[in-house]
Amino acid sequence: MSDASAGMLDHAPHFNSAAHEKRAAQMGMWLFLVNEVLLFAGLFTAFFMYRFMYTDTFRYLAFVELDWVMGTVNTGVLLASSFTVVLAVQAARAHKSNQVGLWLLATIGFAGVFLVIKYFEYTHKIHEGLLPGSYFSYDLSESIARVKGDPVKMSHIADANINLNNVGNGAPMFFTLYFFITGLHGIHVLIGMGLLGWMAKRAFNGEFARRNDTPIELSGMYWHLVDLIWIYVYPMLYLL
Amino acid sequence: MSSDTHKAHGTGFYFGILLALGVLTFVTFWTARHMETGVFHTPLAVVIATVKAFLVVWFFMHLSDHGNSNKAFFLTSLFFVALMIALIIGDVATRLPTANPNFSAFKEMRGPW
Numbered sequence: 001m002s003d004a005s006a007g008m009l010d011h012a013p014h015f016n017s018a019a020h021e022k023r024a025a026q027m028g029m030w031l032f033l034v035n036e037v038l039l040f041a042g043l044f045t046a047f048f049m050y051r052f053m054y055t056d057t058f059r060y061l062a063f064v065e066l067d068w069v070m071g072t073v074n075t076g077v078l079l080a081s082s083f084t085v086v087l088a089v090q091a092a093r094a095h096k097s098n099q100v101g102l103w104l105l106a107t108i109g110f111a112g113v114f115l116v117i118k119y120f121e122y123t124h125k126i127h128e129g130l131l132p133g134s135y136f137s138y139d140l141s142e143s144i145a146r147v148k149g150d151p152v153k154m155s156h157i158a159d160a161n162i163n164l165n166n167v168g169n170g171a172p173m174f175f176t177l178y179f180f181i182t183g184l185h186g187i188h189v190l191i192g193m194g195l196l197g198w199m200a201k202r203a204f205n206g207e208f209a210r211r212n213d214t215p216i217e218l219s220g221m222y223w224h225l226v227d228l229i230w231i232y233v234y235p236m237l238y239l240l
Numbered sequence: 241m242s243s244d245t246h247k248a249h250g251t252g253f254y255f256g257i258l259l260a261l262g263v264l265t266f267v268t269f270w271t272a273r274h275m276e277t278g279v280f281h282t283p284l285a286v287v288i289a290t291v292k293a294f295l296v297v298w299f300f301m302h303l304s305d306h307g308n309s310n311k312a313f314f315l316t317s318l319f320f321v322a323l324m325i326a327l328i329i330g331d332v333a334t335r336l337p338t339a340n341p342n343f344s345a346f347k348e349m350r351g352p353w
């Protein structure tokens with residue numbers, strides 16, 4: 001339906017106006033994102049429960065076997081990617097379609113860096129046998145012996161009140177949760193890259209020069225959710 | 241009727257939010273790894289993460305101008321997430337120590353049962 005009056009936008013016939021249609025689309029997206037939050041919340045709950053049961057093991061593995069540098073760099077990369085998405089949305093609101101495409105490409109670039117770092121983390125863990133359930137083949141006692149021979153690490157362990165005598169039980173469970181949480185998050189990163197890639201293609205075709213910023217805004221919201229989940233995953237897995 | 245109801249924030253404003261998120265990431269790291277925070281160790285990290293999440297949701301995702309029903313959806317989901325985690329941790333924390341699979345560690349933590 002093309003409207004004769006100036007300034008009016010096209011909208012589907014069952015909406016009063018384009019603004020009405022946009023609000024409906026936003027609401028649908030928020031409902032979807034709320035579902036996503038609850039999906040991850042189940043895994044977070046499981047993590048906190050097992051962490052409570054095997055506190056020393058979980059904390060030891062977070063301190064010694066996870067690489068906080070990689071985790072922190074990935075946090076920065078995702079925050080930066082969220083920022084470039086915001087700039088894409090801003091460009092869409094200004095109807096600068098090419099700029100939208102460029103900012104989305106920058107975002108996809110950051111997402112790629114995130115996945116490359118994740119790849120190095122995963123290959124290291126698979127190589128060491130730091131794996132879920134019965135696939136766990138890592139020699140924890142050897143790791144503890146190594147830590148005991150390293151005064152710097154021992155002082156960290158002592159500062160953190162980790163009791164090395166209790167480290168052992170629950171180690172495979174830590175990696176079940178580690179791979180489930182980061183894996184599900186990684187799948188979201190991949191989906192987000194696909195989505196933003198599709199949007200970038202549409203942007204370079206000039207679609208967003210015609211006063212329609214809703215698709216960019218909604219896919220941007222999806223990407224922010226990926227960042228949002230990581231904001232919790234980072235301290236949970238890497239720091240605490 | 242216009243769809244441009246957004247509050248106008250400039251690029252500088254969003255960059256400020258990004259910087260704040262970076263600073264808070266550093267604070268998370270520092271308080272978790274280099275400070276004695278005792279029982280507040282985990283709650284503090286969750287609180288800082290929630291402040292960061294608020295910045296992302298409110299400004300980056302523009303929830304601030306997405307209407308009250310959307311705000312209500314999001315807050316409701318957070319409420320139920322908090323309820324789920326609190327009740328389940330509460331359950332595990334108040335079980336008889338022998339019901340815990342890692343009983344030996346618990347015995348040491350809590351004294352002679």
